[in-house]
Amino acid sequence: xxxxxxxWRQKDANSPGGFVTYVKDHVVxxxxxxxxxxxxxxxxxERGEEPVAFESDCREGICGSCSLxxxxxxxxxxxxxxxxxxxxxxxxxxDTITVEPFRAKPFPVLRDLIVDRSAFDRIMQAGGFISxxxxxxxxxxxxxxxxxxxxxxxxxxxxxxxxxxxxxxxxASAMLFVAAKVSHLGLLPQGQPERYRRxxxxxxxxxxxxxxxxxxxxxxxxxCPKQISVRFIARLNRDYFRATLLEP
Amino acid sequence: xxxxxHVPAGPLEQKWDRHRNQLALVNPANKRKYHxxxxxxxxxxxxxxxxxxxxxxxxxxxCFHDSPRRAHSIAAQGGINAAKNYQNDGxxxxxxxxxxxxxxxxxxxxxxxxxxxQVSVNIIDQCVAQGVPFAREYGGLLANRSFGGAQVSxxxxxxGQTGQQLLLGAYSAMCRQIGLGQIKMYxxxxxxxxxxxxxxxxxxxxxxxxxxxIQRHAADAVVLATGGYGNVFYLSTNAVNSNVTxxxxxxxxxxxxxxxxxxxxxxxxxxxxxxxxSKLTLMSESLRNDGRVWVPKKKGDSRPPEQIPEEERDxxxxxxxxxxxxxxxxxxxxxxxxxxCDEGRGVGPGGLGVYLDFSxxxxxxxxxxxxxxxxxxxxxxxxxxxxDPYKVPMRIYPAVHYTMGGLWVDYNLMSNLPGLFVxxxxxxxxxxxxxxxxxxxMQGLADGYFILPYTIGDxxxxxxxxxxxxxxPEFREAEERTLRGIERLLAINGKHPVDVFHRELGKLLWDxxxxxxxEASLRHALEEIPKIRERFWREARVxxxxxxxxxxxxxxxxxxxxLEFAELxxxxxxxxxxxxGGHFREEFQTEDGEAKRxxxxxxxxxxxxxxxxxxxxxxxxxxxxxxFVDLTTRSYK
Numbered sequence: 001x002x003x004x005x006x007x008w009r010q011k012d013a014n015s016p017g018g019f020v021t022y023v024k025d026h027v028v029x030x031x032x033x034x035x036x037x038x039x040x041x042x043x044x045x046e047r048g049e050e051p052v053a054f055e056s057d058c059r060e061g062i063c064g065s066c067s068l069x070x071x072x073x074x075x076x077x078x079x080x081x082x083x084x085x086x087x088x089x090x091x092x093x094x095d096t097i098t099v100e101p102f103r104a105k106p107f108p109v110l111r112d113l114i115v116d117r118s119a120f121d122r123i124m125q126a127g128g129f130i131s132x133x134x135x136x137x138x139x140x141x142x143x144x145x146x147x148x149x150x151x152x153x154x155x156x157x158x159x160x161x162x163x164x165x166x167x168x169x170x171x172a173s174a175m176l177f178v179a180a181k182v183s184h185l186g187l188l189p190q191g192q193p194e195r196y197r198r199x200x201x202x203x204x205x206x207x208x209x210x211x212x213x214x215x216x217x218x219x220x221x222x223x224c225p226k227q228i229s230v231r232f233i234a235r236l237n238r239d240y241f242r243a244t245l246l247e248p
Numbered sequence: 249x250x251x252x253x254h255v256p257a258g259p260l261e262q263k264w265d266r267h268r269n270q271l272a273l274v275n276p277a278n279k280r281k282y283h284x285x286x287x288x289x290x291x292x293x294x295x296x297x298x299x300x301x302x303x304x305x306x307x308x309x310x311c312f313h314d315s316p317r318r319a320h321s322i323a324a325q326g327g328i329n330a331a332k333n334y335q336n337d338g339x340x341x342x343x344x345x346x347x348x349x350x351x352x353x354x355x356x357x358x359x360x361x362x363x364x365x366q367v368s369v370n371i372i373d374q375c376v377a378q379g380v381p382f383a384r385e386y387g388g389l390l391a392n393r394s395f396g397g398a399q400v401s402x403x404x405x406x407x408g409q410t411g412q413q414l415l416l417g418a419y420s421a422m423c424r425q426i427g428l429g430q431i432k433m434y435x436x437x438x439x440x441x442x443x444x445x446x447x448x449x450x451x452x453x454x455x456x457x458x459x460x461x462i463q464r465h466a467a468d469a470v471v472l473a474t475g476g477y478g479n480v481f482y483l484s485t486n487a488v489n490s491n492v493t494x495x496x497x498x499x500x501x502x503x504x505x506x507x508x509x510x511x512x513x514x515x516x517x518x519x520x521x522x523x524x525x526s527k528l529t530l531m532s533e534s535l536r537n538d539g540r541v542w543v544p545k546k547k548g549d550s551r552p553p554e555q556i557p558e559e560e561r562d563x564x565x566x567x568x569x570x571x572x573x574x575x576x577x578x579x580x581x582x583x584x585x586x587x588x589c590d591e592g593r594g595v596g597p598g599g600l601g602v603y604l605d606f607s608x609x610x611x612x613x614x615x616x617x618x619x620x621x622x623x624x625x626x627x628x629x630x631x632x633x634x635x636d637p638y639k640v641p642m643r644i645y646p647a648v649h650y651t652m653g654g655l656w657v658d659y660n661l662m663s664n665l666p667g668l669f670v671x672x673x674x675x676x677x678x679x680x681x682x683x684x685x686x687x688x689x690m691q692g693l694a695d696g697y698f699i700l701p702y703t704i705g706d707x708x709x710x711x712x713x714x715x716x717x718x719x720x721p722e723f724r725e726a727e728e729r730t731l732r733g734i735e736r737l738l739a740i741n742g743k744h745p746v747d748v749f750h751r752e753l754g755k756l757l758w759d760x761x762x763x764x765x766x767e768a769s770l771r772h773a774l775e776e777i778p779k780i781r782e783r784f785w786r787e788a789r790v791x792x793x794x795x796x797x798x799x800x801x802x803x804x805x806x807x808x809x810x811l812e813f814a815e816l817x818x819x820x821x822x823x824x825x826x827x828x829g830g831h832f833r834e835e836f837q838t839e840d841g842e843a844k845r846x847x848x849x850x851x852x853x854x855x856x857x858x859x860x861x862x863x864x865x866x867x868x869x870x871x872x873x874x875x876f877v878d879l880t881t882r883s884y885k
Contacts, residue, residue, distance in 0.1 A: 012796055029634075030521045038526055038747070045745040045800065050791045053799050055314065057487040059527050060628065062412055063318040085631055110458060111797040118435065121315050125427035129420035130379045134299040134697045137370075137377035141334065144388030145381075154381040154406060157413060161317055190379050 001027040001088065004096040005040065007052055013108050013116075019098070029089035033076065034059060034066065036088055037099075054113040061085040061225055064160035067167070068113055069100040074164035074223045082162060082225040102167035106174070106210045117163045119209040120177060127201035128181045130190055149187050157184040158226040165220035165228075171212030176220040178202050179236035180228050186239055196243035203240055251504070251855055251870035254658040255359040260876045261341075264363040267659070271702055272709030279304035282708050283715060285452055285467040287439045287494055289316030289422070291415055291689060292672025293473030295696030298421035301430035303701055308465060309422070309431050312438040312457060312489065312802075317419045320475060320487040321692060324411025325532035325625070327393060327403035328375075328689040330368040335392050339400040341365045346877060348687060351397040351577050352652070352680020353829035353845060354879050355510070355853075357872060359659060360677050367698040368690050372404055374697055378417040382406050395685040396533050397577035397884075403686045408532055408624045414689055418696070437463075438802065440733070441726045442470065442498045442668070445716045449498075449668035451723060453730045457802065460795035462734075464718040464727055469667045469704055472498060473696070476651035476673040478511065480810045480817065481762070482754025484648035485517060485530040491806035492813045495655050495674050499816075503663040504855035504868060506656035506676035508813070509821035512683055512830045513763050514649030515541075515581035518632055518642075519601045528647040529632055531604070531625055533685040536574045538609035538618065539642070541565050541585070543602050547592040553603055553641050564588055564602075572884040579682040579830045579843075580884060582646035586763050587841065589645075596643045605641035646763060650688060652679040652830065653820070656855040656870070660703035661695060664855075666711060669704060671695035676853065681829025734794050737804045742787035745800070746807045749784040753777065753807075753814055761818050766834040770822040774815060781811040816856060816865060823867060826850040847879050 003024045010017025024040050031039070034056050041051035057065040066083040070076030076086045091097065099113065107115040145153075159180035166174050182199050185191035191198070214233055221230045256267040274282065282305050286297040289311040297309040311319060331344040344365040349356060372390070376382065382404050383391040392401040406413040425431040436457040443451035443464070451466040477492035478484040499505045516531045542563045544556050564584055569576040576584070585602045588594065595601045610618050615638060619626070626637045633643070654676040661669050661677070672692040679687065716722070756776055760769035784807070792798040827836040827843035828850070836844045845851075853870040 028522065028524065031524045032526075032632075035524045035526050039524055042745045042747065045789055045791055046743060048743075048789065048791065050798075051745075051800055053797055057313065057318055057489050058320060058323045059488055060323060060529050062323050062409065063313075063320070063487060065313065065318050080627075081631065085628070087631060087634075089634060114797060117314060121317075121423070121426075121433075121435070124420065124423040129424040130377065131424060132374075132377045132421075133302045134295075134374060134421075134701070135370075137373040140332070140372045140376040141389050143376060145384055146388050147384050147386050150381050150384045153379075154413075157381050157406075157416065158409060160412070161315065184381065185379050188379050188381065190377055 001091065001093040003027055003091065006096065006098045008100045009052065009112050010109050011111065013110055017109065027088050029087065031088045032059070032084060033070065033086040033088065034084050052113065053111045056084050059084040062160060064162035067102045067115060067162055067164070069102060069167060071098050074102060074167040075225055080225060080227045082160070102163055104166045104172035106172060107163060107166060119211070120161055120163065120174070122209065123174065123178060123202050123205045124181065126205035127194070127198040130185060131194060143189055145188060153184050153187040156180040156187070156228065156232050159228055160226060162225060164223045164225065166211065168219040168223040169212065170217065171215060173214045173220070174206050174211035175214040175233050175236060176224065176228060176230065178206050179232035182239060183232040183235045186235070195239065196246050199236065199239045200243045249868040251656065251664070251853070251868050252658070253357055253870055254660060255357060256659065260358065260362050263359050264366060268702055271706040274705045274708050276304055280306060282306065283308070283467040284469050284471060284704065285310070285465055286471045286473060287452065288319065288473035288475060288674070289419070290319035290321035290473060290475060290672060291418055291692030292696045293319070293471070294415065294418035294422045295693050296471055296473060296671055296700050297431055298418060298425050299697050299701045300704070301425035307425070307431045308434065308467065310434045310437045310439060310454060312436065314435055316422060316433065316435065317416065319415065320490050321415045321689070322412045323487065324689055325408045325530065326395060326534040327405035327410045327686040328371065328414065329395065329402050329686040330372045330404060330690065331365055331402060332369055332372060334390060335401045337400045339402050343400065344368060344402065347398050348678070348684055349680065349877060350882055351684040352682050353843065353882055354680065354851070354874065355828055355872065356678055356680035358874055358876055363699070364678050364691060364694050367694045370698055371690060371693045375414060375417050378421060380406065380413045380417045393534055394537055394575060396536060396575045396581070397684040405534070408622070411689060414693065418693070439494045440497065440730045440805070442501045443723050443726045444501050444665060445720065445722045448666045448711070448713060450716050451718065453726045458797055460798065462727055462730055464723040466716050466718040466723065468708060468713070468715050469669060471669045471671060471700065472655065472674050473672045474674045476654065477813060478648045478651050480754070480814050481648040481757050482751045483520065483525060483528050483758070485514060485528050488527055491809065493806050493809045496809045496813050498655060498668060500858050501665070502858065503665045503668055504656040504857055505653070505816060506853050506855040507653040507820065508817040508856070509824055509831050510652035510681050510829065511648060512578060512650040512652060513582040513646045514578055515585055515646050516604060516644045517647035518629065519596055519645040521597070529628065530647070530649060531629060531642065531644060533578070535604060535622060535625060538613070538621070539574065539604040539606050540608060541574055541602055541604055543588045543593040543595060549593070553605070562588070562593070569884040576884045577682060577684060582763055583832060585646055601643040601645045603641035604644045606637060607641070610638065650683055652676065652681060652683055656853065660706065661700050662703065662707060667707065669700055671700050681831055733805070734801065737790045737801060737808065738794065740785060740788045740790060742789050744787055744789060746784070746788050746790065746804045749780055749788060750807045750810065753780050753811060756780070757814055757817070761821050764832045764834050765821050767822065770818050773818045774822070777811065777815050777818065784808065784811055819865070820854055820856065824850055824854060851879070
């Protein structure tokens with residue numbers, strides 16, 4: 001296949017960026033999208049130019065590093081996939097593909113297709129944990145968890161923290177991310193003691209980072225590589241509401 | 249030199265308890281005066297950083313990812329072993345210990361492995377308390393599955409994402425300590441050198457991957473939790489950025505590198521499809537619980553699998569190892585797959601593949617149960633290969649997955665350089681010559697949560713050294729050395745991106761020091777590696793400058809280290825004139841093609857000392873003494 005790629009290039013956070021067009025030949029359907037970019041980068045280096053910077057690590061959809069907007073969609077076409085799990089067989093010879101970084105004010109571009117998602121870490125530091133020190137834990141089976149609760153907690157816990165939800169949202173809302181963590185811990189008996197404190201602190205940090213609110217468009221669920229349900233946002237809202245009633 | 253692992257005396261089951269009682273303590277008010285550097289934030293690093301911070305130490309944690317949550321532990325699929333005996337199937341600490349030491353082909357330290365099995369039960373307690381959503385039965389209690397190399401069901405799991413959930417647990421504990429100011433986190437920061445002051449590890453040199461700034465960090469101790477070196481083979485199941493740089497540079501500063509030739513080839517990976525491939529994808533070992541591995545009996549049988557009748561199929565693992573069947577350990581299953589492919593009975597492109605077939609399981613359990621158990625893995629397989637494993641058998645082939653070798657450590661997880669601790673996959677200690685499935689997560693968390701936090705205090709209490717000043721000459725020299733290294737890479741004025749050399753190195757190693765090795769193949773590799781290295785330094789091209797984000801520079805540094813380290817790996821493989829676990833020397837095999845150990849001459853750890861550029865490293869030995877188990881020939885038949 002021969003493809004035309006329009007790729008966002010930006011030297012650093014303070015420089016203006018823009019699209020640069022590349023023509024990529026010899027693309028085969030078994031290549032992953034990132035392997036196609038690797039091949040392009042090899043050609044760019046052979047020409048003595050600087051390769052396109054983009055993030056990836058595990059390349060099997062679990063680490064959450066990769067973060068491309070492909071043809072306007074975070075992680076590209078197809079449901080339930082991270083950018084690294086997209087294969088070239090979904091494209092046709094002669095296609096023009098636009099590749100951009102995740103765009104949201106709280107995710108500033110650092111270079112080309114790399115953005116700074118440290119706001120997510122700061123939200124986690126504000127309360128995304130159960131306060132238990134190593135060594136003090138009771139025997140594991142003294143805490144029975146109903147299977148359906150554990151399954152639902154696992155549905156939420158599957159979040160890979162990639163930030164596609166934010167990139168897809170017109171409000172740059174991080175509520176699916178926060179909802180996933182709040183629900184994962186709030187559904188389990190171990191998470192109850194800090195349940196309301198946790199939701200208050202995480203939401204406060206989320207607001208401070210400049211993420212917007214949810215207006216029920218559900219683009220986040222549509223692009224989420226782990227297909228995390230927006231029902232968790234309802235749960236987040238409910239927990240947050242209760243938290244404010246409990247301690248105004 | 250004969251190395252001493254400092255294994256405590258006494259009965260096996262009392263060694264760790266007695267040792268803990270004798271470790272010197274640091275009082276709580278004094279702990280805050282000690283500063284610990286933890287490099288790497290996978291299971292071992294994150295759990296160690298969190299636990300040390302909880303104890304009151306000042307911790308600086310470093311990772312090259314944008315967030316500590318992305319370390320490669322996250323990709324572990326199948327599970328974590330623990331001797332809970334919840335299934336009432338006769339499991340015990342002794343059995344987990346014995347399975348692990350036998351699985352490692354008797355090339356690990358008895359006392360370490362026993363301790364690992366002992367603390368395995370605490371790990372599960374700790375993780376459940378953190379909110380790790382392990383699979384459960386309808387009664388609300390924890391569920392288990394079986395894994396390779398064991399005849400009991402002791403593996404805890406969270407769907408196919410156990411590593412992710414355990415890492416998120418450790419990461420959340422770390423986040424809490426970052427929020428409390430006990431951990432200072434340095435994301436997007438890569439360690440480029442270790443600083444040694446008067447023989448003790450006292451700091452590191454790092455590069456900020458966003459600004460390019462080189463920084464010096466001084467501490468009272470340095471903990472390396474930087475993972476394995478599987479990517480020396482270029483194609484492996486490791487994340488693409490996993491590398492040997494931190495441990496290799498520590499080796500160059502004097503830390504001994506132990507058993508580098510012990511590399512694990514995992515039997516169930518998606519086969520290589522072409523030159524463009526950047527990594528290989530693992531299909532969890534848990535699939536072997538229900539999938540049956542087979543190839544056609546006839547050579548070159550190119551019929552599609554559904555047209556090959558039952559009696560013309562060779563379920564070779566079930567045939568060769570009837571008591572473990574498809575759950576034979578990884579090294580054995582991998583070699584068996586290689587053997588049938590070498591016989592010309594492999595399937596798929598190039599004949600490098602065997603079938604992993606779920607049709608019996610689907611008939612027996614129904615498609616819904618199979619989907620519930622393995623759905624995410626099946627989806628992953630379909631996306632990569634464009635084939636539907638619910639309808640046609642998966643094609644799998646062995647691939648590099650894990651490295652048992654690593655920096656040498658004693659029973660306290662401290663290297664021969666005092667003050668340098670090495671935990672998780674980065675050390676060599678617990679898996680011998682072959683790691684059993686679901687044991688990597690166990691070891692990473694055992695080291696980080698329950699072992700290092702005790703033993704590091706003993707070092708502080710006994711050594712009573714002051715923390716050096718980062719302006720001391722040792723730090724300045726290390727910084728200058730790092731800067732020179734970067735300049736040297738940027739000055740190569742060739743044409744080719746560094747991956748070209750990395751891929752070439754990987755292929756050379758896979759062909760000559762992979763699933764099987766011989767004196768001839770290893771000598772060939774040792775001749776060729778310096779040639780690739782020499783061409784790298786002449787023909788590579790590292791674009792950009794030292795400042796700002798420069799991924800070409802990051803990669804170049806890692807590939808340069810792989811090009812040196814590969815030689816050490818082959819040298820170790822050459823000198824270990826026996827077959828054991830994942831290290832299979834063609835000259836040393838039984839009549840039926842199994843690994844033939846030489847306990848008389850090689851029942852030891854080989855630990856290599858760096859002697860300078862182009863100097864042959866020195867091979868030291870730590871004898872392995874087996875007081876409590878008999879050295880038997882592994883049999884899974």
